[in-house]
Amino acid sequence: xxxxxxxxxxxxxTPVWAVEHASVVPTETGLTxxxxxxxxxxxxxxxxxxxxxxxxxxxxxxxxxxxxPGCPACRAAYSLTVTELGGDCASGLLKDPAFAGPDIFAxxxxxxxxxxDDPYPSQSFGWSVAYGEGDVVDVGYAWPEELESDGExxxxxxxxxxxxxxxxxAWAL
Numbered sequence: 001x002x003x004x005x006x007x008x009x010x011x012x013x014t015p016v017w018a019v020e021h022a023s024v025v026p027t028e029t030g031l032t033x034x035x036x037x038x039x040x041x042x043x044x045x046x047x048x049x050x051x052x053x054x055x056x057x058x059x060x061x062x063x064x065x066x067x068x069p070g071c072p073a074c075r076a077a078y079s080l081t082v083t084e085l086g087g088d089c090a091s092g093l094l095k096d097p098a099f100a101g102p103d104i105f106a107x108x109x110x111x112x113x114x115x116x117d118d119p120y121p122s123q124s125f126g127w128s129v130a131y132g133e134g135d136v137v138d139v140g141y142a143w144p145e146e147l148e149s150d151g152e153x154x155x156x157x158x159x160x161x162x163x164x165x166x167x168x169x170a171w172a173l
Contacts (some may be wrong), residue, residue: 015039023166055089068106070135104128111138140168
């Protein structure tokens with residue numbers, strides 16, 4: 001007689017981590033683009049890729065030039081208007097106001113604590129965000145998207161050129 005045992009494990013579907021990334025194009029007076037929040041369970045760690053992925057929330061961002069609080073050395077800062085595009089998260093997470101921002105994107109130097117993992121050393125910028133009236137918080141890296149395809153790009157943060165904003169941190173929920 002052959003016995004088959006079926007073991008079912010309940011998947012952990014509680015969001016524990018969130019990462020934010022974006023693709024933006026600066027203009028002479030602001031920027032446009034999209035940003036995505038991805039949510040992960042406790043099964044996730046940065047070195048495990050998509051293991052523990054739960055869902056995503058996509059948004060458009062429109063920005064106008066501004067000053068970033070607590071970032072006098074920022075090359076550029078943008079006051080954002082964020083519009084929901086949708087996502088595959090449960091409705092509570094899709095409507096959670098904690099993920100309806102940030103209010104500011106700021107571009108400056110790569111934070112010293114992120115420099116060891118900089119994917120394009122000496123070619124990328126630091127990316128920071130601010131919420132409400134708070135100071136900017138370092139989030140990750142910004143680089144010209146052409147670096148991803150041919151490994152070369154003209155230096156600088158320039159108008160009409162797409163940039164990837166990539167996280168160096170995950171937000172603990």
